[in-house]
Amino acid sequence: MRLLRSGEVRPLNEAKLLLIGQGSVGKTSLIERLIRDKYDKNQPQTDGLNVQTWKVQVNNKYIRLNSRTNANHQHYAPNCCPIPTRYPRRHYH
Structure with missing residues (x-):
């Protein structure tokens, strides 16, 4: 942080967004x-x-958001992030 405040180093101004999920659900869309x-x-x-x-x-600053969509994530990282096939029902009043 000291280097950033000194002006010797510029902040990266970059972030990543990763969308994973089952195929044909609309991630790329x-x-x-x-x-x-x-x-x-x-x-x-x-x-x-x-x-x-x-x-x-x-x-008031621009950042670069690198978005990545991954089809069939189980093929690329099978133990990464399991996607639930059923969601619990919730009752709203």
């Missing part, structure tokens, strides 16, 4: 909508890893 405000109902299924860069303004 969500990123396309957020970054380009586009939706393509015929968007092909992502094969492997899709990386896109998004420039976001935070506190």
Whole structure:
């Protein structure tokens, strides 16, 4: 932190967003909508890893958000992040 305050080193101003999940649920379409405000109902299924860069303004500064969508994450990292197949029911009054 001392180096950042001194001005000798610049902050990275970069973040990563990783979307993983089952195939054909709309991960890439969500990123396309957020970054380009586009939706393509015929968007092909992502094969492997899709990386896109998004420039976001935070506190009057721009940061680079590197978004990654990963299709069929079980194939690439089977023990990484299990996705529940059932969700508990919640009762709202």
